[in-house]
Amino acid sequence: MQFAQIPMQWVGPLLLRGDIEDRVEAPMATYETPLWPSVNRGARVTEKAGGIRITLIDARMSRSITLQAVNAHEAHQAAQAILEQQDRLQAVVSQSSRFARLIEIHPKIIGNLLILRLEFTTGDASGHNMVTHAADQLIPWLLQHHPQLRYVSISGNFCTDKKVSAVNALHGRGKNVVAETWLPEKLVRRYLKTTPEKLVELHIKKNLLGSIAAGSLMSANAHAANMLLAFYLATGQDAANIVEGSQCIDHAEVHDNGDLYFSTTLPNLIVGTVGNGKGLDFVQENLARMGCTDPDALPGENARRLAGICAATVLCGELSLLAAQTNPGELMAAHLKLERKGS
Amino acid sequence: MQFAQIPMQWVGPLLLRGDIEDRVEAPMATYETPLWPSVNRGARVTEKAGGIRITLIDARMSRSITLQAVNAHEAHQAAQAILEQQDRLQAVVSQSSRFARLIEIHPKIIGNLLILRLEFTTGDASGHNMVTHAADQLIPWLLQHHPQLRYVSISGNFCTDKKVSAVNALHGRGKNVVAETWLPEKLVRRYLKTTPEKLVELHIKKNLLGSIAAGSLMSANAHAANMLLAFYLATGQDAANIVEGSQCIDHAEVHDNGDLYFSTTLPNLIVGTVGNGKGLDFVQENLARMGCTDPDALPGENARRLAGICAATVLCGELSLLAAQTNPGELMAAHLKLERKGS
Amino acid sequence: MQFAQIPMQWVGPLLLRGDIEDRVEAPMATYETPLWPSVNRGARVTEKAGGIRITLIDARMSRSITLQAVNAHEAHQAAQAILEQQDRLQAVVSQSSRFARLIEIHPKIIGNLLILRLEFTTGDASGHNMVTHAADQLIPWLLQHHPQLRYVSISGNFCTDKKVSAVNALHGRGKNVVAETWLPEKLVRRYLKTTPEKLVELHIKKNLLGSIAAGSLMSANAHAANMLLAFYLATGQDAANIVEGSQCIDHAEVHDNGDLYFSTTLPNLIVGTVGNGKGLDFVQENLARMGCTDPDALPGENARRLAGICAATVLCGELSLLAAQTNPGELMAAHLKLERKGS
Amino acid sequence: MQFAQIPMQWVGPLLLRGDIEDRVEAPMATYETPLWPSVNRGARVTEKAGGIRITLIDARMSRSITLQAVNAHEAHQAAQAILEQQDRLQAVVSQSSRFARLIEIHPKIIGNLLILRLEFTTGDASGHNMVTHAADQLIPWLLQHHPQLRYVSISGNFCTDKKVSAVNALHGRGKNVVAETWLPEKLVRRYLKTTPEKLVELHIKKNLLGSIAAGSLMSANAHAANMLLAFYLATGQDAANIVEGSQCIDHAEVHDNGDLYFSTTLPNLIVGTVGNGKGLDFVQENLARMGCTDPDALPGENARRLAGICAATVLCGELSLLAAQTNPGELMAAHLKLERKGS
Structure with missing residues (x-):
């Protein structure tokens, strides 16, 4: 090496x-x-x-995933439902990580797109991989429980990692x-x-x-x-x-x-x-x-x-x-x- | 080490x-x-x-210096004069560097402040030190030839080095x-x-x-x-x-x-x-x-x-x-x- | 006229x-x-x-107020306490407005400054005056119950009204x-x-x-x-x-x-x-x-x-x-x- | 009415x-x-x-037009040539306006796109229509003299009119x-x-x-x-x-x-x-x-x-x-x- x-x-x-x-x-x-x-x-x-x-x-670490519905209404309804399901999402996350704890979800709707900013505490890790892994686990669950959504990206640049943004300082990263x-x-x-x-x-x-x-x-x-x-x-x-x-x-x-x-x-x-x-x-x-x-x-x-x-x-x-x-x-x-x- | x-x-x-x-x-x-x-x-x-x-x-490298006049009019007049003096500024720069060549000056006036963004070609160097050194040489010359100006900073964050900005992409850095x-x-x-x-x-x-x-x-x-x-x-x-x-x-x-x-x-x-x-x-x-x-x-x-x-x-x-x-x-x-x- | x-x-x-x-x-x-x-x-x-x-x-309307503590620790502790007091703040607001309802508080700490973004529903009004009035009512209450804070501004540009920002789209206005x-x-x-x-x-x-x-x-x-x-x-x-x-x-x-x-x-x-x-x-x-x-x-x-x-x-x-x-x-x-x- | x-x-x-x-x-x-x-x-x-x-x-007013080449090299070469042709562009503009005077061109290259920000003095008019009209006149001339370019938009949002931007304050509008x-x-x-x-x-x-x-x-x-x-x-x-x-x-x-x-x-x-x-x-x-x-x-x-x-x-x-x-x-x-x- x-x-x-x-x-x-x-x-x-x-x-x-x-x-x-x-x-x-x-x-x-x-x-x-x-x-x-x-x-x-x-x-x-x-x-x-x-x-x-x-x-x-x-202290928190975030990953955003981008999903798409047929229209903004469906995206918004899914977002509202997902906010209510935070405990169930946490249960999914817990299966694969001892440390990642989902503390807040910020949905953002742009037309028929739904960007979910998932925010976790990650123990002593900076948490890049932990939150990506958590998002990996959550995507199939979300798509299964919200069939009106389809996958767009595991990272929607609303996280946002290593890029200039306003979102990080306002929502925390x-x-x-x-x-x-x-x-x-x-x-x-x-x-x-x-x-x-x-x-x-x-x-x-x-x-x-x-x-x-x-x-x-x-x-x-x-x-x-x-x-x-x-x-x-x-x-x-x-x-x-x-x-x-x-x-x-x-x-x-x-x-x-x-x-x-x-x-x-x-x-x-x-x-x-x-x-x-x-x-x-x-x-x-x-x-x-x-x-x-x-x-x-x-x-x-x-x-x-x-x-x-x-x-x-x-x-x-x-x-x-x-x-x-x-x-x-x-x-x-x-x-x-x-x-x-x-x- | x-x-x-x-x-x-x-x-x-x-x-x-x-x-x-x-x-x-x-x-x-x-x-x-x-x-x-x-x-x-x-x-x-x-x-x-x-x-x-x-x-x-x-290709260019920049350094901005901040000066101050008693009012915007004096700052603006100085800026106009300095734009006409680019050759003389280059002569000052040449005394201390073989490579730094002043190719453009962008003045910015905020109230009575005059920020001068000095842009140079710097040969094969990225040019951080070269342009700082050039600015060091130019400041005494500018203060001497434009006595209505006083020194504020050798770096006015309009350069701008290692900071998010719009100015770099628009003026080039x-x-x-x-x-x-x-x-x-x-x-x-x-x-x-x-x-x-x-x-x-x-x-x-x-x-x-x-x-x-x-x-x-x-x-x-x-x-x-x-x-x-x-x-x-x-x-x-x-x-x-x-x-x-x-x-x-x-x-x-x-x-x-x-x-x-x-x-x-x-x-x-x-x-x-x-x-x-x-x-x-x-x-x-x-x-x-x-x-x-x-x-x-x-x-x-x-x-x-x-x-x-x-x-x-x-x-x-x-x-x-x-x-x-x-x-x-x-x-x-x-x-x-x-x-x-x-x- | x-x-x-x-x-x-x-x-x-x-x-x-x-x-x-x-x-x-x-x-x-x-x-x-x-x-x-x-x-x-x-x-x-x-x-x-x-x-x-x-x-x-x-739907929401916001007003931000800026307060100052002796240090960030005091500002942060006050912010945490105020987040817990949302019901009491609502009670203060209710005394002067039938419609303004405080739905969310976003604190922002910059050094020893505490900016509180207060977000309200405002019925059928766009709500500029309603939220300013609510902030007027809340400031004395906040200063009385959090004596470690002093007044800086009834509008801290974190609202932000009629100005370009990122905060409005991310927190909602x-x-x-x-x-x-x-x-x-x-x-x-x-x-x-x-x-x-x-x-x-x-x-x-x-x-x-x-x-x-x-x-x-x-x-x-x-x-x-x-x-x-x-x-x-x-x-x-x-x-x-x-x-x-x-x-x-x-x-x-x-x-x-x-x-x-x-x-x-x-x-x-x-x-x-x-x-x-x-x-x-x-x-x-x-x-x-x-x-x-x-x-x-x-x-x-x-x-x-x-x-x-x-x-x-x-x-x-x-x-x-x-x-x-x-x-x-x-x-x-x-x-x-x-x-x-x-x- | x-x-x-x-x-x-x-x-x-x-x-x-x-x-x-x-x-x-x-x-x-x-x-x-x-x-x-x-x-x-x-x-x-x-x-x-x-x-x-x-x-x-x-004082100036701007309009940006977006053109496209097969690659950035062709876009850049066209931009360099157009900067040299400012007098000829002015001659085109003069045929239809007494007041519009082209004072500066800022090219911006994004991949194979060439955005030309054309900046004019416009007499006593704010100049929205004057610069749009000038751009209208210039586009056919540019496409004719630079056949490697094709039309994308008469307004590339690099003007930028009635939108938040950094470009306006830095290049002037x-x-x-x-x-x-x-x-x-x-x-x-x-x-x-x-x-x-x-x-x-x-x-x-x-x-x-x-x-x-x-x-x-x-x-x-x-x-x-x-x-x-x-x-x-x-x-x-x-x-x-x-x-x-x-x-x-x-x-x-x-x-x-x-x-x-x-x-x-x-x-x-x-x-x-x-x-x-x-x-x-x-x-x-x-x-x-x-x-x-x-x-x-x-x-x-x-x-x-x-x-x-x-x-x-x-x-x-x-x-x-x-x-x-x-x-x-x-x-x-x-x-x-x-x-x-x-x-």
């Missing part, structure tokens, strides 16, 4: 509070090696300031996590070489107005995709999920006392601690070092911990790059150093 | 026509190992049918490449186990209608991000660029003679053969094996070749997954095999 | 089936007078073919209606001067691919806004709601028997038969002539009927324009006639 | 500076009668503060206008009953963050569609163009001296002073009273003046509603008054 060898380093320690209370390091695998010192700077300033507060809002920090002005000046006011102004003009001007969708951040990619690769995740994962929203403001409030909200953070990609030795080691392979943890607890660490890593990178961009001189110097080595 | 070891295999051969005429294999590094046989199936059927036609539409193939019904049946009609119907209901229903943006594909990620990792690309790279559009129809026409249009394919990440041994070997390190090639030619191979790889994966999803039984079986090994 | 006098005509009759079984005319007020014959053509061909089937999927028709090829040729195949091809390349290429969002139609505007003005609706109303999706295909299936799905159709704008004499007359002022109808029934007629009107206009655009000669002639009169 | 009678009032005076220097009133026709006092409040405070500065950035004002804190308190800080905070959390959370696209405002609709109806515009017109962006900040800077940027303001709808008596009177029917004006000057007045009207309405929403008590009282009269 051949391998692509992606340079990997540990960043942190990250001081975590809230839904996770710990001091942990995080691995990042990336060709963009300047990411490491950048995230480290964010880790350092947040640690000095009392840490990063993690709040886990939600993966972990929905918020990372927040409160930084005294003094620490902002010392470690980030900027001020709360300058950072907030840049956030508004770049992350909010700039993203709107660019025609972004449910996305307002500086470079979340960079941190997500590196963290996903280092922890055996399906890194193509950074497409939706990076649709995340920073929010910053200066408090009355002059402190900086900074947060990153990641509604589509698809990570797991078991399943595809997790069997590799270095992945197991990385997960273990972060405390995400606790055999005594409740189902889903290891994955939630991993999501929290990931969100904190993103926040650190966001803070650090935004700080740098408030200050043209700093970036020029950093880039000059890069240029000598690279492109 | 530690490394994340991502399993890597070669797929193909891909038979290429049009702007690239060759028969090449492509490397893919991924934890989603079922991708390899899936892409191979697409490679086989397109090879039998005469290959994949590659058309390179455009990276290579804009089309991959197309024409498949006789007989080959579709034999290799893809489906029919042209079924595949086109699924494409319409999933990639087009399903994506629209999900609130996708400038994106209509099945799983382009998967192939992009694997190809990017294997060739030393900045794989966070799959966020915009995966905003790509499939188009399929059944010809009067019953053949399947299938294409993938990738307007934001950010790849290079030199620069960050390209210095690693396995990357050099991979690029060389694909013929993308030709020292006698004209500037940009190696990178364009790489983009063409990448687009063909995406097309193969799209074809294969769509074919599988027309056929529920096939997917179920494939997933069962996966489940035994994984999640 | 002065008035803008918008030319108005009746189109139809529209033959309706499904959730409305009737034969009715519809009023359209517009400066774009070619709309009338265009919609009439669609009405004629659908009548000959057995009519337009109307399916009402959902206004009536969600599908209009469908099945047209034999012979009728398509005779009345629409085209073929099912040509119309479907145009729909795919224009409404689906063209909209995706343009960066549309949850929208795939030819000119739904035209019909909506004219119908809204003629029936006293708040016509600025065509912004979200026109985010609607056509779906067309050729059946095995050669018939054309054509549908329009309007998930954000905000119309009412009582409330602002409905008191004007001509509006009352128009509503009465359509049978939408039945005093014996159940609450909401008149408004649902109105929504169905509106959806049928949109479908007729869509069919007719698409047919015309399959045929360049026809449009040129029609435009020449226009040109003689206008611009 | 029947008419829908939409209540109409004059608001203002609006004190205009910059590209228009005048003091004018503006007509608004709407069923939402509270709009009039709301806009009047914005007019009053901006007048006291020295007025509203208008900057006209651009209609007038691109900025309206700005600078309000001393004292006037904000006296007339708007709020503070600059509160208004800016609300703008950020509602217009920016709220819109992003809702999945808006290139849109960040409170209720621009309301003012656009009323102004469009009163001036004979094609009011369905509020769909794209309302995709506009507010920007607000508190200056160091405590003043409020507030602006609205409208990149898709489609208005004209001649053409469809302008022949009605009340429309002529309204246009004349605003000074937009000057026979001695240069082509396009009357329409640009109209666009400026329209933008100022939008700004006034935005300011006033945002101010009201910073202050829950005020809205409740206003709504109670409404409720007594309405829904």
Whole structure:
């Protein structure tokens, strides 16, 4: 077996509070090696300031299947009936999976098409295969019990996996996590070489107005995709999920006392601690070092911990790059150093 | 130095026509190992049918800078003047880069803010650092020659790097490449186990209608991000660029003679053969094996070749997954095999 | 009082089936007078073919309020508690409105912000004022019972009223209606001067691919806004709601028997038969002539009927324009006639 | 002829500076009668503060046509050739229109499809018919000179007319206008009953963050569609163009001296002073009273003046509603008054 060898380093320690209370390091695998010192700077300033507060809002994984009726009326009637049958659908799912639990169904009707978005909790797995498998089981059952429906697709792009969308943030896909920090002005000046006011102004003009001007969708951040990619690769995740994962929203403001409030909200953070990609030795080691392979943890607890660490890593990178961009001189110097080595 | 070891295999051969005429294999590094046989199936059927036609539409890299005036009038006047000064800006850029050539400037005015999207050709580099460096050089020049402007940000999210947007596809970022193939019904049946009609119907209901229903943006594909990620990792690309790279559009129809026409249009394919990440041994070997390190090639030619191979790889994966999803039984079986090994 | 006098005509009759079984005319007020014959053509061909089937999927009206906590954890806990208090919120709403019924609450957390999307049924009113009034009543109650929250806005743009969004189609705002028709090829040729195949091809390349290429969002139609505007003005609706109303999706295909299936799905159709704008004499007359002022109808029934007629009107206009655009000669002639009169 | 009678009032005076220097009133026709006092409040405070500065950035009207080649290569070659033929295309257009001038062509290739976005200046007309007529003339010429292309549609939804999109703001459609004002804190308190800080905070959390959370696209405002609709109806515009017109962006900040800077940027303001709808008596009177029917004006000057007045009207309405929403008590009282009269 051949391998692509992606340079990997540990960043942190990250001081975590809230839904996770710990001091942990995080691995990042990336060709963009300047990411490491950048995230480290964010880790350092947040640690000095009392840490990063993690709040886990939600966790689910989805698969949508597309069916077709002769008309919208039949599609709608089937949808209403299926919503009433959630328990029976769960029974079908349970036959093949110990962990998949169907928690919500969102039907969408387009003409005579019925798209069913099936949403599951999936324990510690990110759940791609689990929900596909569940959908596989459910389709024959649905077609049998609703003969007015015919099969169109096991994946109707209303899931939606690894594609830009609005549906994921609104109905939820993966972990929905918020990372927040409160930084005294003094620490902002010392470690980030900027001020709360300058950072907030840049956030508004770049992350909010700039993203709107660019025609972004449910996305307002500086470079979340960079941190997500590196963290996903280092922890055996399906890194193509950074497409939706990076649709995340920073929010910053200066408090009355002059402190900086900074947060990153990641509604589509698809990570797991078991399943595809997790069997590799270095992945197991990385997960273990972060405390995400606790055999005594409740189902889903290891994955939630991993999501929290990931969100904190993103926040650190966001803070650090935004700080740098408030200050043209700093970036020029950093880039000059890069240029000598690279492109 | 530690490394994340991502399993890597070669797929193909891909038979290429049009702007690239060759028969090449492509490397893919991924934890989603079922991708390899899936892409191979697409490679086989397109090879039998005469290959994949590659058309390179455009190539550029962008960086946007945000400046501010006292009002929109001053911002607009500065923008008009700067558009007239493109040659002088190019002269500034030339002092620090042999390759960066400023080809277009798109100003955007939001109130008193002036966002300048600077677009460059960057030779064989993907050009992230080259355009940032160029912007670094240009900012002092712009502030000096347009004193009514003040600095806001070296990156205004109107570039936009590694973030969902509309601006990239409309103004161009990276290579804009089309991959197309024409498949006789007989080959579709034999290799893809489906029919042209079924595949086109699924494409319409999933990639087009399903994506629209999900609130996708400038994106209509099945799983382009998967192939992009694997190809990017294997060739030393900045794989966070799959966020915009995966905003790509499939188009399929059944010809009067019953053949399947299938294409993938990738307007934001950010790849290079030199620069960050390209210095690693396995990357050099991979690029060389694909013929993308030709020292006698004209500037940009190696990178364009790489983009063409990448687009063909995406097309193969799209074809294969769509074919599988027309056929529920096939997917179920494939997933069962996966489940035994994984999640 | 002065008035803008918008030319108005009746189109139809529209033959309706499904959730409305009737034969009715519809009023359209517009400066774009070619709309009338265009919609009439669609009405004629659908009548000959057995009519337009109307399916009402959902009805609700929303208002979002933005609150803020000290951190995401407090915001999340408040959201969870409020979801449990839906009955108590309904009791507050009931004190001031006979009709508003709170049917669903969607909380959204961005950092320390809590946006609550409150969704109500509103009887026969479109419900703008009813839900604003309900929100007015609820805010003091929420602030009193959740003292960790402070007021930010009575409208957080997550409602969202008269603005492009994804949230409306996914969570529902206004009536969600599908209009469908099945047209034999012979009728398509005779009345629409085209073929099912040509119309479907145009729909795919224009409404689906063209909209995706343009960066549309949850929208795939030819000119739904035209019909909506004219119908809204003629029936006293708040016509600025065509912004979200026109985010609607056509779906067309050729059946095995050669018939054309054509549908329009309007998930954000905000119309009412009582409330602002409905008191004007001509509006009352128009509503009465359509049978939408039945005093014996159940609450909401008149408004649902109105929504169905509106959806049928949109479908007729869509069919007719698409047919015309399959045929360049026809449009040129029609435009020449226009040109003689206008611009 | 029947008419829908939409209540109409004059608001203002609006004190205009910059590209228009005048003091004018503006007509608004709407069923939402509270709009009039709301806009009047914005007019009053901006007048006291020295007025509203208008900057006209651009003006153009577009039509896209869709053509098809056998493959992307042929489509691309045709596109390149057509870009070189702009003068010859202009000669064709000139034969049938005195005013239409082709200023830019944006080709878009999706597989084997070639979408040509043709952009024109159109004098004082909004230009819908003018550009359609020009496209009608150009299609036969294009098909004759590029026989590898076949006709698909005279309108490819890449124009895009009356539909949500990203393309309009990025390539331009209609007038691109900025309206700005600078309000001393004292006037904000006296007339708007709020503070600059509160208004800016609300703008950020509602217009920016709220819109992003809702999945808006290139849109960040409170209720621009309301003012656009009323102004469009009163001036004979094609009011369905509020769909794209309302995709506009507010920007607000508190200056160091405590003043409020507030602006609205409208990149898709489609208005004209001649053409469809302008022949009605009340429309002529309204246009004349605003000074937009000057026979001695240069082509396009009357329409640009109209666009400026329209933008100022939008700004006034935005300011006033945002101010009201910073202050829950005020809205409740206003709504109670409404409720007594309405829904």
